[in-house]
Amino acid sequence: MPGDVLLLSNSRPPGGAEPFAHAREVLASHLGDRTVWFLPYAQADHDAYVAWVARALAPLDLRPLHREPDPASTAAHADAVFVGGGNTFRLLHDVRRLGILDALRGNDACRYTGSSAGTNLACPTVKTTNDMPIVDPGGLDALGRVPVQVNPHYLDPDPASTHQGETREERIREFHELNTVPVVGLREGAWLHRTGDALTLGGNTARLFRRGQEPTELAPGTDVSWLISS
Incomplete structure (x- = not known):
């Protein structure tokens, strides 16, 4: 049985x-x-980020992977990893370059936690991130720890806004013009938790987007296990 997965919208x-x-x-x-x-x-x-998260999550036994002599080997045998937020493209670039991406792909039993960019990394691809591609990651394929895409920090359209660019919903609709994978828009404070064959929304509401269908509102506690079994 693959390790459980916890995907947070934000830290x-x-x-x-x-x-x-x-x-x-x-x-x-x-x-x-x-x-x-x-x-x-x-x-x-890296050091400042690890220190910040370690203080926040104390007394959790949190260790810095980037300080390991062979981070890929450590990731390949890890019981649990936590992938923090920031820029998704920098994250994917570095974990691919260091061999960590392949190591985690081969360690299904590892319990995975992601926040923001770390949540994007757990998806089939990073195509639904909000981040700018500040570096070429060498491809958009990610870990596929869940078979759905997530859009962290999902924002609803603001009818009072003067912004003329695409709303988050419009961008996800554009994604579905070329892709069929469902997208879960996680609002701030929300998370997806996969335990075994069960997938549940927690913390806050979310919005589910499927190609050719109107978006669906999801309440905290909603069982969306069918997304990983369909």
Whole structure:
């Protein structure tokens, strides 16, 4: 049985709360007392990022993967990893270059946690990220730990806004002009938690997009296991 997966929309809750304050309970349940290897590659300052997350998640046994002599080998045998947020393209570029992407692909039993860019990495591709491609990652295929796409930090259209660019919904509709994979738009504070063959939405509401269909609102606690069994 593949390892369980927890995909958070965000690490910083609105209103100035402590990092991950909104998800402490589900993180504790998901990670337990495992040693967790943290992947800081989505941000430039790896050491500062690890220190920030370690303080937020204490007393979790969080270890910096980038400090390992052979990070790919460590990832290949890890019981649990946590992939942090930042720029998705930098993250994918570095984990591919370092061999970590292939290592994690071969370690199905590893319990995976992602936030923002780390959530994008767990999808079949990174095509539904919000980030600019600041580096060529050498391809858009990602880990495929879940068979659906996620759009973290999903924002609803603001009828009072003067912004003339595409809304998030319009961008996802553009994705579905060329792709058939369902997309879950995770609003801030929301997460998807896969345990075995079950997939559940937690924390906040989300919006489900399927090609050729109108979007569907999902309430916290909704069982969307059919997305991984269809």
